[in-house]
Amino acid sequence: MSVADVRRPVVPAFIRGTDAISVLMRTRDWSASPLGHPADWPQSLRSVVGLMLGSKFPMFVAWGPDLGLLYNEPYAEILGAKHPAALGRPFRNIWAEIWPDIGPLIETAMAGQATFREDLPLVMNRKGFDEQTWFTFSYSPVRDEGGAVAGMFCACTETTGKVLAERRLTAEGEGLRRLFHQAPGFMCMLRGRDHVFELANAAFLQLVGHRDLVGMTVREAMPDVQGQGFFELLDHAFATGEAFVGRRKPIALQRTPGGPADERFVDFVYQPIRDAEGRVTGIFVEGSDVTEHVRHEEALSAGNARIAALLDTMGEGFFVLDQEFWITEINAEGLRLDGRSESEIVGRTLWEVWPEANGTQVEAAYRRAMAERVPVSLEHNHRTDRHNLWLDLRIHPVPGGGLAAFYRDVTARREAEARRDLLAREVDHRAKNALAVVQAALRLTRADDVPGYVAAVEGRVGALARAQTLLAYDRWGGADLRELLQAELEPFLGGDGAGASDQGAGPRVELAGPPVAVPAGAAQPLAMAMHELATNAVKHGALSAPAGRVSVSWRSGGDSSTDGVLLLRWEEAGGPSVRGAPERRGFGSRVIEGTLSRQLRGTVRRAWEAGGLVCDIELPLPRAGEKDAGPAAANLPGPPARLPANTQANGTKWLQ
Numbered sequence: 001m002s003v004a005d006v007r008r009p010v011v012p013a014f015i016r017g018t019d020a021i022s023v024l025m026r027t028r029d030w031s032a033s034p035l036g037h038p039a040d041w042p043q044s045l046r047s048v049v050g051l052m053l054g055s056k057f058p059m060f061v062a063w064g065p066d067l068g069l070l071y072n073e074p075y076a077e078i079l080g081a082k083h084p085a086a087l088g089r090p091f092r093n094i095w096a097e098i099w100p101d102i103g104p105l106i107e108t109a110m111a112g113q114a115t116f117r118e119d120l121p122l123v124m125n126r127k128g129f130d131e132q133t134w135f136t137f138s139y140s141p142v143r144d145e146g147g148a149v150a151g152m153f154c155a156c157t158e159t160t161g162k163v164l165a166e167r168r169l170t171a172e173g174e175g176l177r178r179l180f181h182q183a184p185g186f187m188c189m190l191r192g193r194d195h196v197f198e199l200a201n202a203a204f205l206q207l208v209g210h211r212d213l214v215g216m217t218v219r220e221a222m223p224d225v226q227g228q229g230f231f232e233l234l235d236h237a238f239a240t241g242e243a244f245v246g247r248r249k250p251i252a253l254q255r256t257p258g259g260p261a262d263e264r265f266v267d268f269v270y271q272p273i274r275d276a277e278g279r280v281t282g283i284f285v286e287g288s289d290v291t292e293h294v295r296h297e298e299a300l301s302a303g304n305a306r307i308a309a310l311l312d313t314m315g316e317g318f319f320v321l322d323q324e325f326w327i328t329e330i331n332a333e334g335l336r337l338d339g340r341s342e343s344e345i346v347g348r349t350l351w352e353v354w355p356e357a358n359g360t361q362v363e364a365a366y367r368r369a370m371a372e373r374v375p376v377s378l379e380h381n382h383r384t385d386r387h388n389l390w391l392d393l394r395i396h397p398v399p400g401g402g403l404a405a406f407y408r409d410v411t412a413r414r415e416a417e418a419r420r421d422l423l424a425r426e427v428d429h430r431a432k433n434a435l436a437v438v439q440a441a442l443r444l445t446r447a448d449d450v451p452g453y454v455a456a457v458e459g460r461v462g463a464l465a466r467a468q469t470l471l472a473y474d475r476w477g478g479a480d481l482r483e484l485l486q487a488e489l490e491p492f493l494g495g496d497g498a499g500a501s502d503q504g505a506g507p508r509v510e511l512a513g514p515p516v517a518v519p520a521g522a523a524q525p526l527a528m529a530m531h532e533l534a535t536n537a538v539k540h541g542a543l544s545a546p547a548g549r550v551s552v553s554w555r556s557g558g559d560s561s562t563d564g565v566l567l568l569r570w571e572e573a574g575g576p577s578v579r580g581a582p583e584r585r586g587f588g589s590r591v592i593e594g595t596l597s598r599q600l601r602g603t604v605r606r607a608w609e610a611g612g613l614v615c616d617i618e619l620p621l622p623r624a625g626e627k628d629a630g631p632a633a634a635n636l637p638g639p640p641a642r643l644p645a646n647t648q649a650n651g652t653k654w655l656q
Contacts, residue, residue, distance in 0.1 A: 010039055014053070015050075017054070019073055021076065024087060025070075034068050045142070048061050052153075058157060059155050063150060064150065064151060068088050069088065069094055075156070078126070081126060091106075097125050101122055106139060110149055111149070115138065115139045118159075120135050134158070137156030184203060186203040186288070187200070187203070188285045192281070193238055195231075196216065197221060209254065224261065233246075238283060241280050243271045246268045249268070251264050266289055267290050268287025269286050317405075319345075319405055320450050321404075322401070322402045323400075326347070326350075327348060327350060328347075328450070333408075334407075339386055366395060366405075369403055374397070375396045390410045390411045391408065392407060392410045393405065399449075400450075480515065481515075481516040484518060484523060485552055488534065508543060508548070509549070513554035521600075525595035529617070532591045541576075542612045543572075544575060549572070551569075551571045551572075552568070554567060555567050556621065566619045566620075568616075570613070572614070574612070577610065600620070602617060602618055
């Protein structure tokens with residue numbers, strides 16, 4: 001044996017493997033490492049390293065005063081770019097960025113006590129950038145031949161993917177739970193043949209009065225529903241596995257402890273839930289409270305009946321034509337003037353019912369109104385083998401493409417000359433006043449059907465009429481703002497109308513502000529604007545929901561910057577959730593902008609908040625000593641400063 005062979009260290013058996021780390025240990029220059037050459041390592045270290053190199057689980061050994069690092073191939077993947085330079089270097093230098101987190105654990109292990117951590121979060125820099133990781137590992141003390149702790153051994157696994165996946169699942173689960181609880185429709189889960197509540201969302205709890213349901217059977221939790229058929233339907237769905245769909249089914253619920261039963265209407269589905277073997281294990285209940293919709297339809301039906309009664313009491317004949325000139329409706333006065341029954345007229349064309357109109361100015365008037373969508377008026381001699389009448393005929397286009405015809409017998413004014421001038425003056429007066437307003441409303445109003453069209457016109461003309469009544473009360477000198485608002489809003493809050501409060505729900509509209517005299521010229525435009533805001537609130541806003549409220553507050557300017565200005569705010573709360581301004585502008589928006597902005601030179605600002613519409617209106621008022629520019633205002637005193645008898649001392653009034 002040569003001298004060179006004697007000086008060359010013998011490769012220990014524990015690193016003679018073919019894996020990359022064993023090869024690296026055999027070829028590495030260990031002269032600069034605090035561990036020294038593997039041939040000089042103590043047997044205790046050799047044994048641990050041999051065990052580590054033979055494992056497919058990530059492991060490392062930190063040995064000696066400097067805790068020189070030795071590791072296997074699976075752990076090299078954890079090191080990332082730190083490998084292979086990390087082999088043999090001090091552990092603290094390699095993992096300096098996580099030393100504050102693991103240093104105390106290492107000290108514990110070096111003191112002779114093993115430690116274990118599961119899913120410990122660590123921010124590592126192993127690829128040139130910081131990244132959040134999670135690890136599960138144990139630190140165990142390793143003793144030398146004398147029994148002293150000379151190093152530590154670690155078996156570890158990176159759990160970053162598992163932790164992130166669990167968090168994603170948790171977040172998704174929380175999201176689904178939030179969706180379940182926040183869903184606008186009511187939902188609940190019932191388990192077993194006895195229908196035990198497992199889950200119930202906020203809408204369901206609101207429907208049943210926020211009862212403590214979970215863990216109780218439906219019969220225990222809702223005894224007030226006994227005898228209404230719902231329990232039997234649940235039993236049948238569970239027994240047969242067949243879903244049940246209910247539409248507008250009435251249900252009487254005691255929504256407050258000891259309180260009266262409240263009738264609601266619900267659309268719902270009982271959907272059986274099956275396990276992997278196909279057995280029914282529960283019922284999923286989903287539906288909607290359609291009470292307000294049903295009541296709205298009932299109110300609409302009642303309104304249609306009132307409109308029909310109104311049409312039948314009109315002193316004018318009235319009928320409706322569709323786009324093909326088919327007669328779809330006629331009132332009692334129209335039947336009286338014609339002398340035939342409804343079955344002889346409705347369902348036939350205009351030309352079949354009155355063939356004598358063919359080729360006359362009457363036919364031309366109807367065809368012009370239909371084609372050009374403009375109102376047409378004329379007086380004509382209605383001469384048949386049964387009649388010889390003079391009729392005043394007014395034809396108006398209506399939504400949907402049809403026509404509405406108003407006509408009256410003016411024969412007496414034609415066979416009686418003495419009344420001619422009087423009737424002419426009356427017609428002139430109507431044309432300039434009430435008829436002008438009605439025609440404008442008829443021309444501009446849009447609706448899906450004739451009943452809706454008539455209801456909308458009736459509401460808008462009523463708004464103007466109420467304002468005119470207030471003006472007449474004060475001799476056209478102006479109107480008290482509070483009285484004007486109360487007159488316009490009370491029709492929307494009646495017990496038989498849309499927007500009425502549920503029993504015990506309290507007032508719906510708050511009026512708050514000091515006495516303000518609205519000039520005559522501004523009263524009717526402001527009344528129309530308030531009518532449109534209230535109509536929108538009933539149809540789409542706060543007054544369409546049981547808990548919805550509207551607050552109307554105002555003040556007049558009190559300093560030089562705002563003197564002579566009325567500042568009024570319409571604010572809705574508790575209505576359906578909104579998502580910004582509507583995509584199209586309706587008639588109401590055009591009325592508000594046209595009357596307040598252009599006609600009265602005011603400003604209107606609207607914002608759609610989470611609880612509903614907020615509309616700020618600013619209108620100029622005559623300053624002290626100035627007169628209103630409106631009609632008939634000159635030299636007339638303003639309205640008396642007074643408050644309604646039921647107004648509170650602070651100026652706040654609630655409409656029930």
